[in-house]
Amino acid sequence: MSIIQIDYIDVAISLGLIAVVLAISLLSRLFLEKDLLIGTVRCFIQLVIVGYILNWVFGLEHWYAVLAMLLVMMLIAGYSASRRVEGRGEKRIVVASFAVMAASFSVIMVVFSLVIPLDPWYDPRYVIPISGMIINGAMNGVSIGMATLRTQLKDRSDAVLGALSLGASSAQASAPMVRESLKKALIPTINGLMTAGIVQLPGMMTGQIVAGVDPRLAVLYQIVVYYMLAASVSLSAIIGVKMYRRRFFNKIHQFSRPG
16 A cells, blocks of 8 residues: 655645634634644644654664654653643752653653564664653643642642641642542543544554554554553653652641642
């Protein structure tokens, strides 16, 4: 099966779909036109640049180039996750970046050592795109978890202070907020697991089918993707929320209410 080629003219034609969204925003007075235009241009520029970078990395076929790209992706993901969390200070950036890196590396090691063993182990055509999905999942998990925790502690500060006054430790006083944060971080992933193949045909599976891969093999790859995403989201959310919780308590369990 040959792959149907598209060029920049075809991409330009597809902009007509964005024009429809712009028209809806204008007619409905949603005031999203500026963000939509910026997002459209950024999407084009970023993906074109990534395409050239990937082509260069694939041509090199050196392990250090692959690892360097993964490290950059993780650092950007950690920084992006921290920006979705209100507040000031560098600690949230450090926490988010560490959570993304720890969760991503753990899942990547399992996937490429046990599930999809590669030869060579750093084959960029597998490692980079699959790792990118893992890193993106970790980024979403930690950003939702940390942002929710901050909101929970702010809105339920009286409950935290009350528990502390009765002799609870900081971990005990904040446990309900931590659980709620983790639940909210995992809901999108759980919904994806519930509706996979029913509501949508997922991205990797669709791409492989379009490329001519046997649908049965594409399904198995997509199942692995869903499972590794669930793991990366869970691990990053747990690590990020647990670490970020300490930001609001000192060594003697005194509570500092989020501003």
